[in-house]
Amino acid sequence: MKKQKSNPEDAARLRQKAEEQLKLRKSETNKTVSETDKLQLIHELQVHQIELELQNEELVTAKEKAEQAKENYSDLYDFAPSGYLSLTKEGDILNLNYAAARMLGKERSKLINSRFLVFLSNNTRPVFNQFLDKTFNSKEKQSCEVIIETKDNSQPEGHSLPIYAIIDGILNQNGKLCHLTVVDISKRKQAETELIVSKNKLIEAQRIAHMGNWELNVETNELLWSDEIYRIFDCEPQEFKSTYEAFLAFIHPDDREMVNAAYLQSLETKAGYQIEHRILTKHNQVKYVREKCSTIFNEEGKPLSSFGIVIDITEQKQIEQELIIAKEKAEESDRLKSAFLANMSHEIRTPMNGIIGFAELLKEPDLKSENRQKYLEIIEKSGARMLNIINDIVDISKIEAGLMKLDIQETNINEQIEYVYTFFKPEAEAKRINLTLKKPLSAKGAIIKTDREKLYAVLTNLVKNAIKYTPEGSIELGCSQKTEDGSGMLAFYVKDTGIGISKDRQEAIFERFIQADIADKMAYQGAGLGLAISKAYVEMLGGELWVESEEGKGSTFYFTLPYNTESATESTDQHPEPSGKEEDVRKLNILIVEDDELSELFLGEIVKDYSKETLKARTG
Ligand code: ADP
Numbered sequence: 001m002k003k004q005k006s007n008p009e010d011a012a013r014l015r016q017k018a019e020e021q022l023k024l025r026k027s028e029t030n031k032t033v034s035e036t037d038k039l040q041l042i043h044e045l046q047v048h049q050i051e052l053e054l055q056n057e058e059l060v061t062a063k064e065k066a067e068q069a070k071e072n073y074s075d076l077y078d079f080a081p082s083g084y085l086s087l088t089k090e091g092d093i094l095n096l097n098y099a100a101a102r103m104l105g106k107e108r109s110k111l112i113n114s115r116f117l118v119f120l121s122n123n124t125r126p127v128f129n130q131f132l133d134k135t136f137n138s139k140e141k142q143s144c145e146v147i148i149e150t151k152d153n154s155q156p157e158g159h160s161l162p163i164y165a166i167i168d169g170i171l172n173q174n175g176k177l178c179h180l181t182v183v184d185i186s187k188r189k190q191a192e193t194e195l196i197v198s199k200n201k202l203i204e205a206q207r208i209a210h211m212g213n214w215e216l217n218v219e220t221n222e223l224l225w226s227d228e229i230y231r232i233f234d235c236e237p238q239e240f241k242s243t244y245e246a247f248l249a250f251i252h253p254d255d256r257e258m259v260n261a262a263y264l265q266s267l268e269t270k271a272g273y274q275i276e277h278r279i280l281t282k283h284n285q286v287k288y289v290r291e292k293c294s295t296i297f298n299e300e301g302k303p304l305s306s307f308g309i310v311i312d313i314t315e316q317k318q319i320e321q322e323l324i325i326a327k328e329k330a331e332e333s334d335r336l337k338s339a340f341l342a343n344m345s346h347e348i349r350t351p352m353n354g355i356i357g358f359a360e361l362l363k364e365p366d367l368k369s370e371n372r373q374k375y376l377e378i379i380e381k382s383g384a385r386m387l388n389i390i391n392d393i394v395d396i397s398k399i400e401a402g403l404m405k406l407d408i409q410e411t412n413i414n415e416q417i418e419y420v421y422t423f424f425k426p427e428a429e430a431k432r433i434n435l436t437l438k439k440p441l442s443a444k445g446a447i448i449k450t451d452r453e454k455l456y457a458v459l460t461n462l463v464k465n466a467i468k469y470t471p472e473g474s475i476e477l478g479c480s481q482k483t484e485d486g487s488g489m490l491a492f493y494v495k496d497t498g499i500g501i502s503k504d505r506q507e508a509i510f511e512r513f514i515q516a517d518i519a520d521k522m523a524y525q526g527a528g529l530g531l532a533i534s535k536a537y538v539e540m541l542g543g544e545l546w547v548e549s550e551e552g553k554g555s556t557f558y559f560t561l562p563y564n565t566e567s568a569t570e571s572t573d574q575h576p577e578p579s580g581k582e583e584d585v586r587k588l589n590i591l592i593v594e595d596d597e598l599s600e601l602f603l604g605e606i607v608k609d610y611s612k613e614t615l616k617a618r619t620g
Helices: 008-033 035-079 096-104 125-138 186-209 225-234 244-249 252-270 313-364 369-401 413-430 452-468 518-523 530-540 582-584 599-609
Strands: 083-086 093-096 142-149 162-173 177-186 211-217 222-225 275-281 288-297 304-313 408-411 433-438 445-451 473-480 489-496 545-550 556-561 589-591 611-617
Touching: 083 096, 083 369, 093 096, 096 177, 125 142, 125 162, 125 211, 162 186, 186 211, 186 225, 222 225, 222 244, 225 304, 244 252, 244 445, 252 275, 252 288, 252 304, 288 313, 288 556, 304 369, 313 369, 408 413, 408 452, 413 433, 413 445, 413 452, 413 473, 413 599, 445 452, 452 473, 452 489, 452 530, 452 556, 530 545, 530 556, 589 599
Parallel strands: 433 473, 589 611
Antiparallel strands: 083 093, 083 177, 142 162, 162 177, 211 222, 211 304, 275 288, 288 304, 408 445, 473 489, 489 556, 545 556
């Protein structure tokens, strides 16, 4: 029979049973105890004796094992890498291991009976206290993160250590106490801080580069965007459904199909793609973005995740477009400059040829007086034409340099228009053109404050052009007060039945050096500056100048001026009117300061009849 393993209680029970039986037998023996029974009893007692000895041996071994285990456990406790502490309910340290002592920065023996809380930083002490209370109230394990601070006056070299604490409250015969496990998490905290720093750096870098990144889980269709993509798409994270379809909805409708096709194709070809397209933000703003994307696939070739970046290139696109416009403008102005120079050389050379050619003919000794007269007139006209061109160039240069000044004074509009009408009437008649005048302004209402010379120059230019570009028909010149729109403006117009201006040139003719049709420039004289100067003058005076025209039917040039009837005279460039009688003038001594010999000669001739004496100097 297999011997059952017995424990100390069983052995004690057996011994007691054997002794009781022995007593019983003895009492019975007194009556009738046989010799055989006695022997039987002795044998049983011997068996019990052996069993007891064996059990005793087992007990000794078990005790030795328990002591060894205790020793092992004690080592484990003492030298465990995590800190273990036993605290009273008040937080006083009953026991602790070396790791805990290290964290608290003192010798283990010196820490017994110290209050654990004093080692915590001021701001984390209440946290721990709270958890300690919770532990005893809820009888459940609690955990928290606190900071051990050993740096103080007594320990200037001490440390500040973030720890993770697990508190387990127990109730034993000594009252309430708790076991505390503390783990040094300084490395984890440092890694967390570094992670936050590098995440912030990444966010900042993306913000500077206007570049965001995204990740699409192809299986779940979950799309993750970085902060910068939300900024580019002008959308808040809570407004975005985080799906591929939600992203497609942001794409400009005209580009959506192309973007979708590019992505689907990249899944088929397993190659990444790069694409530029427009997006439409929440506020309907069109932006340009460049996208790069690639996808990872599993071994069966199934797409798992797509990754990509989005770069906001709106500013770059705008600059590109501005550059294209600027380039086109530069090319256009280069073309215009060449055309202008060609035209200018023609414009200057023609009157110059007239002057030099006819001056040569004047030398002819037998020249008839009527021819002489004709030649002189041609020379005069050619000179005037050249002076016109030079004046235009000077005026436009002054306007561009901002040097053109206004001379605002009371001006009789009716008089100005009438003067221009009278001046051009003969020229129009010579071309058999009917020039008419409409001036419905009352005599009193015709006086306004404006720059008379500039108004005259504008009217002259428009009527001169009308005559120039009207082979036959009529020209009407007029002015009316615009009251219907309450703008308080005067509206002038010059209407002709001439060649008209094609729609595509109607804006360009107001640019410097542009003629309506450059190819046809030889047909009409002109530098293409008149309208640019007129427009600048009208705008300086506070009005607008524009044209309505139909090719082959005629043009009407309109311009407005503020109907300014205040009577005070104001001038930004005033010239005092010369005064004096003719006889006073004759008594004058005149000084001519001129470095050009011909001009000096010419001036001398002019003033000869008016001066008593003429003095000449070459420099100031
Ligand atoms: P230009 O000295 O060439 O006349 P302008 O600046 O006065 O210069 O005019 C610019 C161009 O506008 C002219 O070359 C002509 O082609 C066109 N233009 C101006 N006025 C008229 C008009 N009344 N009818 C048709 N074309 C006109």
